[in-house]
Amino acid sequence: IVARPSEQVELDAELLVAEGRPYVSRGGIKLANALDSLKVEVGGLDCLDVGASTGGFTDCLLQRGAARVIALDVAHGQLDWSLRSDHRVSVIERTNAREIVPDSLPFRPVLATIDVSFISLTKLIGPVGAALATGGETLAMVKPQFELGRGRVSGGVVRKARERREALRAVAGAAMDQGYVVAGLASSGLPGPKGNRETFLHLAGDQARALADLEAAIAAIEP
Template sequence: MPKQRLDTLLVTLNLCSSRQQAQTLIRAGEVKVNQQTIDKPATEIDPNAKIELLAKPKFVSRGGEKLAKALELFQISVKDRICLDGGISTGGFTDCLLQAGAKQVYGVDVGYGQVAWSLRQDERVILKERTNFRYVTPESLYESNTPADLGVMDLSFISLTLVLHPLWDLLIHPKEVILLVKPQFEVGREKVGKNGVVRNSLDQAEAILNILQVAQNLGWSYGGLTWSPITGPAGNIEYLLWLKIADRSFFPTLNNIHEMTDTAFKQLNS
């Protein structure tokens, strides 16, 4: 049999549910081939080789670890809630929500065929693929079913400011939201450095504040902010922003947010 990429082979052998999950394991040094640790996902491997996993990720992709931090830090309960995952991709956020007790998750993605097989087979997951989130309506998504009251978003190549309005319309009270903020898609091109990385913590803070201001104009209040425990593929620092409905709520200044982004830079680049 011809050799295969190690990440692809792990999925073929049902050792991992997705290539992204496999790549996470491989890069972490958690995969041995014929008793030798392999840390490059593209390494060509004989399918008959002895493959050993030293550990298995908790979620189908790294996104689950990001969302899990926000749920724990902000003490958000998702038990028995109907949720909306904008930009479901492999399904890390959705997997995290289900493991935390979500009753149902609507997953929307512009792509097709990326969602982990285990989630595709889960009756609690309702997929809307080949669907641009900006143009989704409650009628087209939910039909006559109960809408979601908690939304999570992990989008690329688009500013979150462009999807907040449809997100508002798609959620019912309490309209809680956790956004994964990727500054490289929020700042101007002139602020994006080599390999698409935003290296200025003030630029990141300004991007977060801009999202917050748009959200506030729609009716959301600030709930909390933290940095993702895992950087993006190119090393970009990402942030988890919690929005909620509240009569009175602290609204951070640019300086408040900059303190957070500056701390994130020091923590993740140390």
């Protein structure tokens, strides 16, 4: 396997070029899995990517036809240049999602995606939701290690299904307190860096879209 442009090979060596990555980071694959599973269409939508980092979610949204994306992150300088230079992307850096000022955004998004670390989603769902247009929806990726108390997560990995279910209930409960309903759950399809199972919650404001049995859905995705 040759991973560096400077690698030397025999002149008569047979070269096979591996298929390139579909997105700028693994996050794009995770979001694509969720969009497919939940049957969420983003074509033509204005979106907000909270915790954009390298831009995997942003890349996926654009490839799926999103009209515009706000790539927001508390850090800076991480977004891939191909996205930073895309006219459809508005970059907002050094900004904590808890402190979003809706009127400062270039437009009101109708769909938010959230992929954050070292902070509970329960603290972000309200501020993010307030930044959305009326009827806006959120796809929040739950990382259980950041939803449970630090002392309960050994080695950074949540190994027990009952604890992962607890994390999902906590985030879902916080969302419902903000007036959302859980319209669906979907696995990310790929584990986190340390092997944690991650699950997307599809949050919507239309009460008619609430899952008939949220507890059964949680148990099904984390048996």
